[in-house]
Amino acid sequence: MVKAVVLGAAGGIGQPLSLLLKNNPLVTSLSLYDIVNTPGVAADLSHIATPAKVVGYLPPDDGLKKALAGAEVVVIPAGVPRKPGMTRDDLFKINAGIVRDLATGIATTAPKAFVLVISNPVNSTVPIVAEVFKKHGVFDPKRIFGVTTLDVVRASTFVSEIIGDLSLAPSVTVPVVGGHSGVTIVPLLSQSSHPLPSSISKEDHEALVKRIQFGGDEVVKAKDGAGSATLSMAYAGAEFAVKIIKALKGEKGIVAPTFVNLSADKSGGDALKKEIGKDLDYFSAPVELGPDGVVSIRSLGTLTDNEKELVKAAIPELETNIEKVRETQSKYL
Numbered sequence: 001m002v003k004a005v006v007l008g009a010a011g012g013i014g015q016p017l018s019l020l021l022k023n024n025p026l027v028t029s030l031s032l033y034d035i036v037n038t039p040g041v042a043a044d045l046s047h048i049a050t051p052a053k054v055v056g057y058l059p060p061d062d063g064l065k066k067a068l069a070g071a072e073v074v075v076i077p078a079g080v081p082r083k084p085g086m087t088r089d090d091l092f093k094i095n096a097g098i099v100r101d102l103a104t105g106i107a108t109t110a111p112k113a114f115v116l117v118i119s120n121p122v123n124s125t126v127p128i129v130a131e132v133f134k135k136h137g138v139f140d141p142k143r144i145f146g147v148t149t150l151d152v153v154r155a156s157t158f159v160s161e162i163i164g165d166l167s168l169a170p171s172v173t174v175p176v177v178g179g180h181s182g183v184t185i186v187p188l189l190s191q192s193s194h195p196l197p198s199s200i201s202k203e204d205h206e207a208l209v210k211r212i213q214f215g216g217d218e219v220v221k222a223k224d225g226a227g228s229a230t231l232s233m234a235y236a237g238a239e240f241a242v243k244i245i246k247a248l249k250g251e252k253g254i255v256a257p258t259f260v261n262l263s264a265d266k267s268g269g270d271a272l273k274k275e276i277g278k279d280l281d282y283f284s285a286p287v288e289l290g291p292d293g294v295v296s297i298r299s300l301g302t303l304t305d306n307e308k309e310l311v312k313a314a315i316p317e318l319e320t321n322i323e324k325v326r327e328t329q330s331k332y333l
């Protein structure tokens with residue numbers, strides 16, 4: 001029995017993500033919360049012949065608390081998406097408050113739930129959830145995750161395109177570490193399960209790294225003002241949520257890159273800080289998942305000189321994104 005909750009369930013990501021969770025037989029209860037339209041989305045999904053009982057909630061009558069009661073996994077795609085010309089950080093002002101309020105609901109109603117944060121800017125919204133949980137005395141760094149899976153999914157797809165065989169995409173795995181915005185997205189292509197063609201030029205290699213780092217911009221531009229990635233994000237969000245659910249149910253050996261507080265595994269976190277040469281509180285690293293959340297934070301492995309440079313280049317922006325939460329929290333926490 002697993003109860004999953006989607007906060008922001010009527011949105012561009014929320015609806016297809018809820019569909020994918022409803023389609024997964026491991027989920028037996030699915031609560032959908034949004035400020036609009038969840039009764040309709042829930043009624044629609046509830047006709048699908050899979051085990052999950054689906055209920056939609058709106059803010060009146062303590063809807064958020066009711067949605068969250070007994071939750072084990074809470075996924076948050078609530079918030080405003082980018083338009084062309086915006087950075088993810090430009091979303092901070094509005095999404096910080098949305099995430100804070102939802103995190104307050106989780107901290108007071110389902111403090112033991114695993115929280116999967118999709119809302120941007122992930123490099124800051126994850127620290128916001130953590131600060132809210134600290135304020136309520138329920139912070140457990142093992143249970144709060146920034147969802148960076150879309151970067152991993154993009155890397156699999158783009159690498160298989162370069163290899164020239166898209167049918168490989170589901171089996172190509174590339175660790176993507178750092179954070180979730182521009183240069184903080186660091187693909188470790190040297191560790192791809194399927195090596196790049198040895199004939200790849202330096203320019204094409206650089207272009208591939210850039211495409212993974214700025215894949216979000218590609219979609220924002222193509223949608224031309226109508227938002228950012230929704231369907232690929234729903235796919236990626238469901239993939240990560242299912243890993244979390246399988247780990248929760250006792251499946252062993254599940255490892256995925258995710259943006260976590262490095263205190264979630266003190267020795268692994270400290271070793272990672274040494275590896276990256278910076279005492280950051282958060283970083284996206286390969287994380288082993290278990291029934292209580294983070295089991296261990298893994299090393300980034302052997303990096304090429306180019307990958308070491310990419311990690312170095314990621315650090316200033318990551319630091320700023322994380323620090324911003326500390327600097328501004330008196331305004332909104």
Ligand code: NAD
Pocket residue numbers: 007008009010011012013014033034035036077078079080081082091095098101102117118119120121122147148149150151180227228229230233
């Ligand atoms: P959207 O506008 O289509 O949907 C957002 C939903 O959030 C809407 O239904 C809205 O009503 C709801 N919402 C707003 N305030 C709320 C509140 N206080 N409580 C509950 N629900 C609320 O946007 P989208 O395209 O689904 O994107 C959502 C977020 O996900 C954006 O911040 C976007 O940048 C982010 N995103 C992250 C990734 C990632 O890789 N982590 C990928 C794509 C998008």
Ligand code: LMR
Pocket residue numbers: 081082088120150215216217219220228229
């Ligand atoms: C993405 O990577 O597609 C998301 O973070 C959305 C965005 O703003 O690019």
